Amino acid sequence: MSVKERVHHLVNELSEADLLVAERVLRGLRLPPEEPTKPTPEQRRAAHEQLQAAIRGKVTTDAYFREKHEELAREEARLRGQEEESR
Numbered sequence: 001m002s003v004k005e006r007v008h009h010l011v012n013e014l015s016e017a018d019l020l021v022a023e024r025v026l027r028g029l030r031l032p033p034e035e036p037t038k039p040t041p042e043q044r045r046a047a048h049e050q051l052q053a054a055i056r057g058k059v060t061t062d063a064y065f066r067e068k069h070e071e072l073a074r075e076e077a078r079l080r081g082q083e084e085e086s087r
Helices: 005-013 016-029 041-055 063-085
Strands: none
Touching: none
């Protein structure tokens, strides 16, 4: 029996949970990917422009936190109202 056949036989006997572990182990045995090359100035500029385009029209961090603070305050008031009604 070849090594490949023995491994196939072992795999067929594994539970589903063990198969997930075996898959991670086998993926870890692969050769590491080649080192990425340093991006060119054109690639960096294109990535920067892409990020800027994605950010346009988005909510600022301060506005996001202000909105979340207001949501929490409304939720707390709602919960307080429910507590008072149940008494």
